[in-house]
Amino acid sequence: MRKPRSSCPGCPSREKGLCGALADDDLCRLGSVSRQRRLRAGEAIHIEGEVPPSFCAIVSGVVKLMKSLPNGRQQIVGLYGAGDFLGRPFGGEARATAIAASEVEICWFPRATIESLAASSGAVKDWLLEAITDELEKAQEWIVLLGRMTAEQKMAVFLLQVLRTAPEARAARVLARDRAIELPLSRTEIADYLGLTIETVSRQLARLREGGVISAGNTRSLIVHRPDVLAAIVDGTQPQAYAAPAPVQVDA
Amino acid sequence: MRKPRSSCPGCPSREKGLCGALADDDLCRLGSVSRQRRLRAGEAIHIEGEVPPSFCAIVSGVVKLMKSLPNGRQQIVGLYGAGDFLGRPFGGEARATAIAASEVEICWFPRATIESLAASSGAVKDWLLEAITDELEKAQEWIVLLGRMTAEQKMAVFLLQVLRTAPEARAARVLARDRAIELPLSRTEIADYLGLTIETVSRQLARLREGGVISAGNTRSLIVHRPDVLAAIVDGTQPQAYAAPAPVQVDA
DNA sequence: CGCGTCATTGAAATACTTCAACGACCGTGG
């Protein structure tokens, strides 16, 4: 009957996520009511203004949290990946809409289960507290980016962030040259994330390409030749013209 | 020896703040190690990169949380007032600098006390969780403001926010006409809050003045004649030219 | 093959910034 500690093998929530903070019997309780779900890109998980009936953990894929303005413009206020948790214990209705940005697998629990789990377990509250604190810190960094950075700097931050969260990031140093990356977002989504227009995003990428900092694969992938230049752009060194093109050229 | 529930009379943390969530004996424990402190505008409470030795509750005044960029530009990432709590249970070093924006009174506790309090009391954790969740939601709204709003809209949001948090806000409806308000921030601070330059802030206020939406007191105070116009500016109705000047004129 | 979506590129418009000068306010010290 009991689920052993080794249940959900390979699920990112088991190690770094919420489920790792759970005692065995709580994990069992959660496991018995959880349901896996697979979403296609564009499908909504919960919608602004509605009370989400559930919490969920992201098993794989990327989810974007968005807010819309009356005029129809949108802004992505958060991005979540494998191991991240979606939903808040307090707060009735959702203040933003969560949508799958790629194909996404989620693990899905009734609201009441998590709430009673949190009520009985200090460890669960601790985990939630820490997760939300992290999220707040990221949000504050994003505030700085949106308030005080140029389009060029925003683009550089974004690319470095993708570099950092790429699958083989731990092994290869973030500043290693000539690394290929997959962009988790479309141009429109990048624009909504960085507070720019899609055209500006496109032009900034073109500029980086011309400067030899990156080179294009297809639209969803590219190679970052000079992450050091991206970093220099972010802290405002590297004023305008980029350094000499990457010495190591890829085949072309 | 025990502090009765009626201790710290008038302190905003007792009703809506953390101290309201405390059991009597915990409150006593906290009271015995707390110290009041008064800060002048500009004094720092804790500094980015340093481990704050303490937590504190704001008794009166306004505290700004700021982050600095390498180029020296600054961005306010949060604003805290009476009853708000400063400091996080997790997280060693502070990720931002907290500075008194006005004359401020704080109630000050050693880090260890709060941490042990949180460890033993579920109610304290709940309070922290709720407080941080609120803060995150505000941060996300600010992300939308910074990413997608024009200077005019940002200014309108700011004025409405001041209107909402003004002392007599509960009594007078937020949308009541001709209310006088005190600005809690200097022009420079408003600029750092809204992600603008000081000149743009000044010009937007001038425009609102010309349109009869507000009128000037001294630099730190003004009268909002038409909060409804401010609201219309925020949702993008009220394209450019403002409505007719306020029918009710102040003496002049 | 043609259509729809998504990305790129160009040219013009514009919102905001930057640079600069000026005015108001405030406390200090003569």
Added chain:
DNA sequence: CCACGGTCGTTGAAGTATTTCAATGACGCG
């Protein structure tokens, strides 16, 4: 008391980054 210097806010003019509008190109799918 008034002159002085400093900080802070306002205003103007010029510059620039980003947006907007518009056209074209690439890709995928029926």
